[in-house]
Amino acid sequence: MITTDRQVQALKPEKGVYWESVKSPHGGGLAIRVQPSGSKSWYFRYRFNGKQDSYSFGRYPSMGLQEVREAHKDAANLLAQGINPKRVRKERKEKNQAAWTMGELFAKWIISYAKTPSTRTKRPPSETVVEQTAWRWNYYLKDHLGELLVMHVDSQRIKGTISDVAATQSREQARKCLTLLRSMFDFAEARGQVENNPAYGIEPSKVGASKSAPRERKLDLTELGRLWAAIEQARLASSTAAAIKLLILTGQRRGELLLTKWGHIDLDAGIWKIPASNAKNRKAHTVYLSTAAVGLLLSLPRHGEFVFPGRVEGQPLGANAITTAVLRLQGRKTRKRDKKAPLGDMVPFSAHDLRRSFATGLGEYCATQPHVIERMLNHVPEDSLVATYQRAEYAEEQRRAWQAWGELIESQVAHDPKNVVPMRRAME
Structure with a gap:
């Protein structure tokens, strides 16, 4: 029975595949599989509807002992509710495959934004405004958020990003970036990519993005x-x-x-x-x-x-x-x-x-x-x-x-x- 990370490290490859049980505070079934190549993978082995089944958590050392015990807890809870954790993982994988990255969200949103009349002017934004908005995304936000899945961007991530823009670039641009993200997440929420807009409720002044004084820069x-x-x-x-x-x-x-x-x-x-x-x-x-x-x-x-x-x-x-x-x-x-x-x-x-x-x-x-x-x-x-x-x-x-x-x-x-x-x- 494996109880420590040091014991996991000490597992040596043999001629054939072998398994070792791993102690978990969340019940039995947690194990590690060791292949002749030395590769080690975590598994949850269980019975569902009278049939033996297994669920892979990932490889060691990419996933450590403490992490796999937490994952085991979630899987064991699903099983206790009569839900096959493998089915849930499949559904999550399919959902992730259909999920947009922030870069994909922006590409879809900007097309809609360019065509949508403003409630104030009753006209779509000008080409100049659309170009400035695209520039703002590319210059201030893309490197921070572009590769992340929309569903994984939470309020804390947004606050950190806006705070960084405010501290290193421009407080006024930080405010505009926050407004941009609110609009993007409204678009994402309407299309089922997120349940709630994580940019709502963030006060610009609390993340350093309060509007700065009017610009006075002039060139002599x-x-x-x-x-x-x-x-x-x-x-x-x-x-x-x-x-x-x-x-x-x-x-x-x-x-x-x-x-x-x-x-x-x-x-x-x-x-x-x-x-x-x-x-x-x-x-x-x-x-x-x-x-x-x-x-x-x-x-x-x-x-x-x-x-x-x-x-x-x-x-x-x-x-x-x-x-x-x-x-x-x-x-x-x-x-x-x-x-x-x-x-x-x-x-x-x-x-x-x-x-x-x-x-x-x-x-x-x-x-x-x-x-x-x-x-x-x-x-x-x-x-x-x-x-x-x-x-x-x-x-x-x-x-x-x-x-x-x-x-x-x-x-x-x-x-x-x-x-x-x-x-x-x-x-x-």
Whole structure:
């Protein structure tokens, strides 16, 4: 009778297969089988409906003595209830084979998410939002959870994952990751992959994922100069490189820029019309292109209707391409930052921070008035009365501001970012 792990270790192979009984506090029937090769396997030998049967627990030493005794307890309890433990194992195996991994769940969920209208907007999420969501899964969650079975991911696992994202990456992204997991598990619950959503009841603040203060990161002209130089030196796709430069020159939203078609632009007049269907706030917007922006657009080859075509014919460049390029230049494409990257020593920034840099730069260097900047950004006034009665477009002021900013970028960013001197009353 085997009673200790040392005795299990001491079992030697013989010419034939042999069995040794193993003592268990949960009854008899536990045994270990030793093969001539030296392989040792745990078994539960029992009688069910008058017939001899056996149930394999696994091999030693992958499963130790204490573990097999716990497994024996579960099997013996099933047998006491008149249930054949071998049948239960078969059912569990079939269930596991039909179970999704977290990676498979995400792949199925994102398809549904992209087609499902929001209860607030009554419209499906934009392509940009879908791409950002996929990027968030791949960057923050996939390595932690991707290979796990959905049924095995519990509340503690989720808390640990979100806490890690909050501590090592971003508290705001941690909050968004938690929201993403809640939605994924809702989808899984509706399809029988889990009985209850393990992400429910987790308070963001308890796992370090409370919403952080609004972002304030902006790049000064010296930093914009370094970024511009890095874009030209790195092996970025020409469409991606040009898109980032035009974000710097115009300050528009990334998603709206990438949906732009050549038919929206009049290069002779220096006008770019953003239709309401492309605008985040569903409000049509006019961008008065600077000479620098027009020159950049004239340098682009025309392949199809989109100004910034993607790899798939007939489709625009995806927002994820810009996000990835900006991260790569900073050495932040992987979780561990590469300080040898062209911008590896800079304070981290995102593609959206270029828009804030544009708005701040207009005020600091071009003396542009705040109400004009708001129009240039296509912001909707928070005050409903202002939105209703203040309809002035300030077209000429906007045109002069974009031209002044373009000249500043040409002279002190695209060519020589040193010796930055604020322009005096460039709007006058």
